[in-house]
Amino acid sequence: MVATHLAVTRGLARRWRLALLCWVAVAGCAGPGPQRPAAPVQERGSDGVVETDAVGTSGAVGPSSRAPNSAVVALRREAEREAVVGRLDRSAALLERALRVDPRDPALWHALARVRLKQNRYGLAESLALKSIRYAGGDDALRAANWRLIARARAAGGDGDGARRARDQAEALQ
Amino acid sequence: MVRKSRRKKPSPRRSSRRMARRGAARGRARRPRRPWRRALGYGLIALLVIAVGYTVYLDIRLRGRFEGKRWELPAHVYARPLELFPGRDLSAEEFERELGWLRYRAVGNPRRPGTYARQGETFAIATRPFAFWDGREPSVNVRVRFARDRVAAIARPGGAPVTLVRLDPLRIGGIYPDHQEDRILVRLDRVPKALVGGLLAVEDREFFKHPGIDVRAIARALLANLRAGRAVQGGSTLTQQLAKNFFFSNKRSLWRKANETVMALLLEWHYEKDEILEAYLNEVYLGQAGERAIHGFGLASRFYFDAGLEDLRLDQLALLVGLVKGASYYDPRRHPDRARTRRDLVLDIMEQEGVVSSGRAEQARQRPLGVSPKPPPGVTRYPAFVDLVQRQLRRDYREADLTSEGLQIFTTLDPLVQDRAERALIRVSGQVEQPGVKLQGAVVVTQTDSGEVVAVVGGRRPRFAGFNRALDAVRPVGSLIKPAVYLAALSDPERYTLATLLDDAPVEVRLANGETWAPHNYDRSGHGRVPLYAALAHSYNRSTARLGLAVGVEQVRNVLRRLGVQRPVEAYPALVLGAASLAPIDVAQMYQTLADGGFRTPLRSICAVLTAEGKPLSRYPLTVDRAVDPAAAFLVGHALRHAVEEGTGRPLRALLPGGLTVAGKTGTTDELRDSWFAGYTGRYVATVWLGSDGNEPVGLTGATGALAVWGELVRRLHPHPLRPEPPEGITYAWIDPRTGLRTRGDCEGAVELPFVRGSAPQDRAPCRGGGLKWLRRILR
Numbered sequence: 001m002v003a004t005h006l007a008v009t010r011g012l013a014r015r016w017r018l019a020l021l022c023w024v025a026v027a028g029c030a031g032p033g034p035q036r037p038a039a040p041v042q043e044r045g046s047d048g049v050v051e052t053d054a055v056g057t058s059g060a061v062g063p064s065s066r067a068p069n070s071a072v073v074a075l076r077r078e079a080e081r082e083a084v085v086g087r088l089d090r091s092a093a094l095l096e097r098a099l100r101v102d103p104r105d106p107a108l109w110h111a112l113a114r115v116r117l118k119q120n121r122y123g124l125a126e127s128l129a130l131k132s133i134r135y136a137g138g139d140d141a142l143r144a145a146n147w148r149l150i151a152r153a154r155a156a157g158g159d160g161d162g163a164r165r166a167r168d169q170a171e172a173l174q
Numbered sequence: 175m176v177r178k179s180r181r182k183k184p185s186p187r188r189s190s191r192r193m194a195r196r197g198a199a200r201g202r203a204r205r206p207r208r209p210w211r212r213a214l215g216y217g218l219i220a221l222l223v224i225a226v227g228y229t230v231y232l233d234i235r236l237r238g239r240f241e242g243k244r245w246e247l248p249a250h251v252y253a254r255p256l257e258l259f260p261g262r263d264l265s266a267e268e269f270e271r272e273l274g275w276l277r278y279r280a281v282g283n284p285r286r287p288g289t290y291a292r293q294g295e296t297f298a299i300a301t302r303p304f305a306f307w308d309g310r311e312p313s314v315n316v317r318v319r320f321a322r323d324r325v326a327a328i329a330r331p332g333g334a335p336v337t338l339v340r341l342d343p344l345r346i347g348g349i350y351p352d353h354q355e356d357r358i359l360v361r362l363d364r365v366p367k368a369l370v371g372g373l374l375a376v377e378d379r380e381f382f383k384h385p386g387i388d389v390r391a392i393a394r395a396l397l398a399n400l401r402a403g404r405a406v407q408g409g410s411t412l413t414q415q416l417a418k419n420f421f422f423s424n425k426r427s428l429w430r431k432a433n434e435t436v437m438a439l440l441l442e443w444h445y446e447k448d449e450i451l452e453a454y455l456n457e458v459y460l461g462q463a464g465e466r467a468i469h470g471f472g473l474a475s476r477f478y479f480d481a482g483l484e485d486l487r488l489d490q491l492a493l494l495v496g497l498v499k500g501a502s503y504y505d506p507r508r509h510p511d512r513a514r515t516r517r518d519l520v521l522d523i524m525e526q527e528g529v530v531s532s533g534r535a536e537q538a539r540q541r542p543l544g545v546s547p548k549p550p551p552g553v554t555r556y557p558a559f560v561d562l563v564q565r566q567l568r569r570d571y572r573e574a575d576l577t578s579e580g581l582q583i584f585t586t587l588d589p590l591v592q593d594r595a596e597r598a599l600i601r602v603s604g605q606v607e608q609p610g611v612k613l614q615g616a617v618v619v620t621q622t623d624s625g626e627v628v629a630v631v632g633g634r635r636p637r638f639a640g641f642n643r644a645l646d647a648v649r650p651v652g653s654l655i656k657p658a659v660y661l662a663a664l665s666d667p668e669r670y671t672l673a674t675l676l677d678d679a680p681v682e683v684r685l686a687n688g689e690t691w692a693p694h695n696y697d698r699s700g701h702g703r704v705p706l707y708a709a710l711a712h713s714y715n716r717s718t719a720r721l722g723l724a725v726g727v728e729q730v731r732n733v734l735r736r737l738g739v740q741r742p743v744e745a746y747p748a749l750v751l752g753a754a755s756l757a758p759i760d761v762a763q764m765y766q767t768l769a770d771g772g773f774r775t776p777l778r779s780i781c782a783v784l785t786a787e788g789k790p791l792s793r794y795p796l797t798v799d800r801a802v803d804p805a806a807a808f809l810v811g812h813a814l815r816h817a818v819e820e821g822t823g824r825p826l827r828a829l830l831p832g833g834l835t836v837a838g839k840t841g842t843t844d845e846l847r848d849s850w851f852a853g854y855t856g857r858y859v860a861t862v863w864l865g866s867d868g869n870e871p872v873g874l875t876g877a878t879g880a881l882a883v884w885g886e887l888v889r890r891l892h893p894h895p896l897r898p899e900p901p902e903g904i905t906y907a908w909i910d911p912r913t914g915l916r917t918r919g920d921c922e923g924a925v926e927l928p929f930v931r932g933s934a935p936q937d938r939a940p941c942r943g944g945g946l947k948w949l950r951r952i953l954r
Contacts, residue, residue, distance in 0.1 A: 069259065069261065070337040070338075071260075071338040073337075074337050089790070090309070093308035093782075096624075096781075097257075099623070099624065100257065100624070101257065101259060101262075103621070103622070103624065103857070104623065123799070124797055127773065128798060130773075131773060131798060133902075134899060134901060135899065
C-alpha cells in the first residue's frame with residue numbers, strides 16, 4: 001500500500017514537476033514581448049469592452065513612484081519662493097532649469113503650468129498641464145489638480161464648455 | 175583871357191529825348207534777352223534745391239549707416255552651462271573635456287576659481303562665478319566623484335553634500351546681431367602705431383589736414399595717370415574710401431565718384447578725424463574667404479596670420495596695409511610674389527615718410543611673408559549653430575533691442591553632443607562616400623521634451639562657416655514624410671487602426687497634367703495585403719500611396735503643418751511619398767512633435783538674452799502646444815519603433831547598445847540622391863541628411879548612409895531608452911497580422927498592438943499553430 005501510495009505520489013509529483021517545468025518553459029518562450037509600458041488598469045468611462053490584461057511591465061498603478069531628485073527639490077523650493085513674492089519670470093526660469101534635470105517630472109510641469117496661469121498665458125498653461133497629466137501615470141491627485149487648472153485656464157480664456165468638461169474630468173478622478 | 179572849351183551842353187529836352195531813344199534801343203536789345211536769363215535763373219535755383227535735397231538725403235543715409243555701425247562691443251554668445259547633480263549622466267572624460275574648453279587649469283590644489291585637480295574618477299574643482307539670466311551663481315569649491323559614466327556624488331571639502339552645481343558657460347562666439355558679417359572690431363587707441371602710420375603714409379598723407387577730399391592728391395594722381403597713359407594712382411582720401419566701402423558697390427562711374435565726394439565732405443563735417451579713421455580701420459575690405467568677405471584689420475589679422483592685431487610684426491602690418499589697394503590682386507596666399515613686392519614697397523614708403531627707422535624697415539624686408547597656410551575658421555567654433563541663433567534673434571526680438579552693445583545671449587548648444595554629432599558625420603561620411611561623388615551632410619539634434627536645439631552640424635567641415643546645410647539644404651524628403659500620412663489616417667480610428675490591412679498592389683494615379691503616376695516599392699515587388707503598422711515600418715510605397723490618396727493629400731499637408739513644418743509644400747499626389755522639399759531643421763521639427771507624443775514645441779536655440787548690465791531683454795519661455803491627437807501620435811510612434819525592430823531601420827540594432835529602444839524612419843529619394851534618417855531616443859531627436867550639393871546621385875539609401883551616421887552618433891551618447899507612455903484611451907490587443915483580426919497571444923505570428931479604445935477589431939481569426947497542444951502532448 002505504501003509502495004502504491006509512493007508510486008502514485010511520485011507519479012503525481014512527476015506530473016506536477018513537468019507541468020511546472022512546462023509552464024516555466026512556456027513563460028520563457030513567450031519572451032518579454034514588445035516593450036510595453038504601463039497602461040491604466042481600469043478604463044475611465046469605459047464602453048464596457050475590456051480589451052486586455054492591461055497591467056504593464058512596470059506595474060505603476062497608484063501614486064507616481066518617482067524618487068525625487070534632490071537637485072529638483074531644491075530648485076522647486078526656490079521657484080515656489082519666487083512665485084510667492086511675485087517674481088514669476090524668475091520662478092518659471094528655475095522650473096525650466098529643473099526640467100532640464102528631470103524632463104519627465106509631472107510635478108514640475110504642473111508647477112510651471114501654475115506660474116503661466118498666473119501670468120495669464122492660458123493656452124500655454126493648459127498645454128503644460130496636459131504634459132503633466134501625460135507623465136503623471138497613476139497619480140490621480142495630480143491629474144485631478146491638472147484638470148482643475150485646465151478648467152480655470154479655459155474659463156479665463158472664455159471657453160465655458162471646455163472648462164466644464166475639464167472640471168468633470170477632475171471630479172471623475174476623485 | 176582863358177578860353178574854355180565849350181562843350182555843348184545838351185539841352186534838357188534834347189537829352190531826355192536822347193535818353194528815351196537810348197533807353198528804347200536798350201530795351202529793344204534787352205527784351206529778347208530777359209526770358210532766357212530768367213529761365214536760367216529759375217533753372218539754377220531748381221538745381222540748387224535738388225542738390226541740397228539730395229545732399230540732405232545722402233546725409234541722412236550716411237548718418238544712419240555710420241551711427242549704426244559704431245558699435246564697439248559684440249554680443250557674447252554662450253553655450254548651455256554644464257550642470258552637475260548626483261545621478262547626472264556624464265563621464266569623467268567628458269567632464270574634463272568641458273573643463274578644457276572652459277580653460278580651467280589643472281593645478282595641485284584648486285582654490286582659485288577656474289582651477290581643478292583630477293585623481294582618477296574624482297575631481298576637486300573651484301568653479302568660476304557667473305551671472306546667469308536667472309540669478310548669480312557664486313564660485314564654489316567642491317569634490318565631484320564619477321562612477322559608471324554618471325556623477326556619483328558632489329560634496330564640499332568638509333563633506334557636506336551638494337545637490338546642484340552650475341559651471342560658467344562656454345563662450346562660443348561674439349556676434350553683431352544687427353548685421354550678419356563677422357567682425358573683430360579694434361579701437362583706435364589699441365591699433366599699433368606703425369599700422370596707422372603706414373596706412374596714412376601710403377594711402378592718405380594729408381588725412382588729418384584735408385576736409386574730406388585732397389585736391390592736391392587728386393591733381394597728383396591726374397598727372398601721374400596722364401603721364402602713364404592709364405590709371406596708376408588714386409587720389410582718394412581715406413574718408414572717400416570709407417564712403418565707398420559703406421555705401422556703394424564696386425561699380426566705378428563718375429556719378430559714384432561725385433556721390434563719394436559729397437559723402438566724404440559730409441562725413442568730415444559730422445565726425446571727428448579719429449572716429450573716421452577708426453571706422454575705416456574696421457570697414458576696409460581686405461580679403462575673401464569663400465562666401466565671407468573679410469572687413470577690417472582686426473579680422474584680417476586673424477585671417478592671414480592667425481594672431482591678434484596687437485601681436486603682429488612690422489612686416490606683417492605692412493602686408494596688411496598693402497592689401498588696401500587690392501585685396502584679391504595682392505592676396506598673399508594666391509599671389510605671394512606680388513604680395514611681397516607690394517609689402518616691401520609699403521615698407522619703403524614708411525621709411526621715406528619717417529614712420530619707421532631704416533634699420534627696422536630693412537629688417538622687415540628680410541622676413542618672408544609669414545602668412546598662415548590656411549585661413550582659420552571664422553570667429554566662432556560653431557558657425558552653423560550660431561547661424562541659427564542669428565536667425566532666431568531676428569525672428570523673435572525687436573531689431574532696436576539687438577543694437578545694444580555687449581548683449582549676452584544664452585543658447586541651448588550642448589558642446590558635448592555637438593562634438594559627437596560632428597565626429598559621427600565626419601567619420602561615417604568618410605566611410606560610406608562613393609568614389610567620384612562629393613558627399614556632404616548635415617545633422618540637427620534636439621531635446622525631445624523642451625525643443626531645445628543642442629547641436630547643429632552644417633557640413634563635413636564644421637569649423638568653417640559656409641553653406642549651412644542643416645538650415646538651408648532644402649531637399650526632397652522621400653519616405654520621411656510617411657509618418658504624416660499614417661498620422662492623418664490614424665487620426666480617424668473608425669476607418670484606420672494599426673491592424674487595418676492595406677493593399678500593396680500596383681497603384682496608378684492620373685495627374686492634373688495628364689501624366690500617370692505609378693509608384694513602385696523599393697524592392698520592385700508587391701507584398702499583398704499588409705497591416706498598416708507593417709506598411710509604415712517597411713516603408714512600402716504602394717500601400718502608402720493608396721492610403722495617402724484615400725486620406726487626401728490636403729489632409730496630409732494639414733498634418734505636416736500641425737507637426738510644425740512651416741515651409742510651404744505643394745499638394746501634389748506624390749506628396750504622400752515625399753515629393754516635398756524640406757531642410758533638415760524642418761524635418762527635425764516634424765519629428766520633434768512625433769517624438770513628444772503630439773506636443774509641438776517650436777525648436778529654439780536661445781534661452782535668454784541679457785543686456786551688458788544684466789537686464790533681461792525679453793525671454794524665450796518654454797512654449798508647447800498639443801497640436802496633434804496624442805493617441806494617433808502614440809500609434810505612429812509604435813510603428814516607428816517597429817521600423818527599427820523589424821523594418822527599414824533594422825540595421826540600427828547592430829549599431830546600438832543592446833536593448834536600447836529607439837524609433838525612426840529612413841528616407842531615400844529617386845536615384846539615391848538623398849539619404850535621410852530621422853529618429854529619437856528617450857531624450858533626443860536627431861535628423862541626418864546625406865547628399866551632394868550639386869544634387870547628384872550619391873549611391874546611398876537612408877539605411878546605408880544617414881542611418882549609419884545616426885547610429886554612430888546615438889551609440890556614443892548616454893543611453894536613454896524610449897519609454898513611451900500611452901496616453902489615456904489606449905488599449906492593447908493581440909492581432910493576427912495576416913488577417914488583421916483578433917487572436918490570442920499564444921497563437922503563431924500574433925502581434926500585440928495598441929489601439930484607440932473601442933477601435934480594435936472584434937472578429938477573431940482562427941488560431942494557427944499555437945495553443946497548448948504540444949504541452950498536452952508532453953503531459954500525456
